[in-house]
Amino acid sequence: MTGVLPIQAKLQNQPSVMSTLEGNNVVQAVLDDIHQTLGNTGGEVYFSGVDERRFMEFDPDNIVSRWRQLVDQGIETRVLTRFGDAFTLKASKSQHRWIPEHFFNPTTICVYGDKVATILWGSPAQVLVVQDFAFADAQRKQFLCMWEQAEIPTTESNTLEVKDLLAERTIKRFGGRVSYISAKDRQLFRDFRLLDKTQTYGNSFYYVCQAANGLGPDRLGLKYFDGRMLAGIGIGNRFSLGGNWHFHVVNPMGEFDPESLLRLCRHLLELSGVPVFVKKLTMEERDRLLGIGFSPIEDYPWHAQAMEEDDTFAEQILDVNAVLEKLKVHQRSGLKTNYRYFCSKFGDQTTSEFLCEENAAEAHDIVNKFFDYLDIKQLHISQTSDYDNIIHYPPLGNNGKMYFSQLIRIGGKAAAFFAMEPVSDDTVGLYASITLHQEFPNLSEYLIVECCRLLQKAGYRYLNLGGSETSGLFNFKEKFSPVEYKKLQWVVYKV
Structure with missing residues (x-):
C-alpha cells in the first residue's frame, strides 16, 4: 500500500498499470487525473455508485471547482446515483440517472479514457486506479448497460x-x-x-x-x-x-x-x-x-x-419575578430603557388576542416580513416553514392555561406573535417570539417582558428562552439577566 501521494504523480512516474492512494483527498485527486488524462480533447466520463454527500464531505468548494473545470474542458459526465438522490453537481454537459436502491452500492467507479478508478470509502478512504484499455472498455460497456435501464429523475436537486x-x-x-x-x-x-x-x-x-x-x-x-x-x-x-x-x-x-x-x-x-x-x-x-x-x-x-444549530450557545433561563422586579427598581438598565421607550411610544396602541386559525394568515405575514431582515437567515439555518406548526398545531389543552400563544397588534396592525409551552411544573419554554422590530423598535423586549407577566400570573416561575445559533441572539437574551444556563449536546453517527 502506498503513502498519501497525488494520484497524478503515481500514474506519471510508475510504469505499473495499477496505482493506489489513501487519504481524504481521493475525490479531488481522481477529478484532477481526469483533467490531466483527457486534457482538452473532450470525451465522456462515467461515474457509478455515486453518493454525492460522500463526495462533498471533504473540501466541497474544491470539488465543485474541479467539476466545473471538467465542464469547461468540454468533458461530458454521466452519473448513476441511488433512486431518489439529488445530484447538485449537474451542469450543461452532465447527466444523472437513478438506479433502484437494492441495486445501489456506494463504491464509486469512474471510467475515463483507458483508466478505471474505484473509490473505497473507509478510514482512510482509498482509490485504486487501473490503466488498461480492455478493462476500461469492459467497465464502460457495463456502465452503458446500466444507464439504459436506469430511471431519469423526475425532480430537481434538493427538492x-x-x-x-x-x-x-x-x-x-x-x-x-x-x-x-x-x-x-x-x-x-x-x-x-x-x-x-x-x-x-x-x-x-x-x-x-x-x-x-x-x-x-x-x-x-x-x-x-x-x-x-x-x-x-x-x-x-x-x-x-x-x-x-x-x-x-x-x-x-x-x-x-x-x-x-x-x-x-x-x-x-x-x-x-x-x-x-x-x-x-x-x-x-x-x-x-x-x-x-x-x-x-x-x-x-x-x-x-x-456547529450545533440552536444548541451552539446554551439555553438561557429567566426568573420571571426577577425580570419584572428589574423594571421597578431605580437602577437603570438597557432592558428597562428599551421597555419604557416602547411603552411610551406604542403602549396605548398595543392589544393582544389568542393566536388561532382566524388570524393565522396574519401570523404568516409577520413571519415572512421577519425573515426579510432576519440576520440568521444569512446562515440558512431557519426558514419560514419552521413556524407552521406553531401557528396551526398548538399543544393539547386550552390557550392561556395549558399553553400560551398570542398575536400582538399595534394600532390595529398585526406586529408580533409568541408561543409558549410548559416543559416542567415551574418552567415554560418560549418557542416563537416573532416581531416586526424594525417597524416598532424594542417590540422584542416588550414581548418577552409581557410573556413574563403572563407566566407570573399563571403561577410559573421560570421562562426558558432556548439555546441560540448565533452570538448576537445569545447576547440579546443576556439583557434579561438569565439565572441559569443549560448546555445541551449533539452527537453524530457516521461511517
Whole structure:
C-alpha cells in the first residue's frame, strides 16, 4: 500500500498499470487525473455508485471547482446515483440517472479514457486506479448497460420530493416504530414530558414538531416510539458544509436506550447515505452514545457557523419575578430603557388576542416580513416553514392555561406573535417570539417582558428562552439577566 501521494504523480512516474492512494483527498485527486488524462480533447466520463454527500464531505468548494473545470474542458459526465438522490453537481454537459436502491452500492467507479478508478470509502478512504484499455472498455460497456435501464429523475436537486421519499422509506423500514407525527400525538408527547427527568427546552410538542417539521400529512415530522422511548425524527439540509438531506433525531425522552438509538441511526444512515445527528442530549447521554460508536459533533458539525444549530450557545433561563422586579427598581438598565421607550411610544396602541386559525394568515405575514431582515437567515439555518406548526398545531389543552400563544397588534396592525409551552411544573419554554422590530423598535423586549407577566400570573416561575445559533441572539437574551444556563449536546453517527 502506498503513502498519501497525488494520484497524478503515481500514474506519471510508475510504469505499473495499477496505482493506489489513501487519504481524504481521493475525490479531488481522481477529478484532477481526469483533467490531466483527457486534457482538452473532450470525451465522456462515467461515474457509478455515486453518493454525492460522500463526495462533498471533504473540501466541497474544491470539488465543485474541479467539476466545473471538467465542464469547461468540454468533458461530458454521466452519473448513476441511488433512486431518489439529488445530484447538485449537474451542469450543461452532465447527466444523472437513478438506479433502484437494492441495486445501489456506494463504491464509486469512474471510467475515463483507458483508466478505471474505484473509490473505497473507509478510514482512510482509498482509490485504486487501473490503466488498461480492455478493462476500461469492459467497465464502460457495463456502465452503458446500466444507464439504459436506469430511471431519469423526475425532480430537481434538493427538492422536497426527495425529502418526502426518505421519510416514506423510513416508515417502511421500521414498520410501526416510526410514523408521522399528528395532532393525535399531543397527549403522547405530554405524557413523556411529565415522566422525563431532564427539564429542557426540547421537552415540548411545539419544539419537537418545529425541529422535525416538514414531513407527513400535517407537516409535523416523524416520531420514533417503541413503547419505552420517544423521539422526533427530522430531515434537514446541511448545505453550508456540503451534502444534502440529513436525518436528525430530536430529544429522546423516556427510557434512554443507547442501543436502540444506535440501531435507529444505523438504518437512517443506510437510507440516506450520510451521517445522522442526535440532538438535545445531556452530557451523560452524550458520553453513553460516544461509548458505543457515535462521534462528537466536532467531527461532523451541522453548520459552518453554528456547529450545533440552536444548541451552539446554551439555553438561557429567566426568573420571571426577577425580570419584572428589574423594571421597578431605580437602577437603570438597557432592558428597562428599551421597555419604557416602547411603552411610551406604542403602549396605548398595543392589544393582544389568542393566536388561532382566524388570524393565522396574519401570523404568516409577520413571519415572512421577519425573515426579510432576519440576520440568521444569512446562515440558512431557519426558514419560514419552521413556524407552521406553531401557528396551526398548538399543544393539547386550552390557550392561556395549558399553553400560551398570542398575536400582538399595534394600532390595529398585526406586529408580533409568541408561543409558549410548559416543559416542567415551574418552567415554560418560549418557542416563537416573532416581531416586526424594525417597524416598532424594542417590540422584542416588550414581548418577552409581557410573556413574563403572563407566566407570573399563571403561577410559573421560570421562562426558558432556548439555546441560540448565533452570538448576537445569545447576547440579546443576556439583557434579561438569565439565572441559569443549560448546555445541551449533539452527537453524530457516521461511517
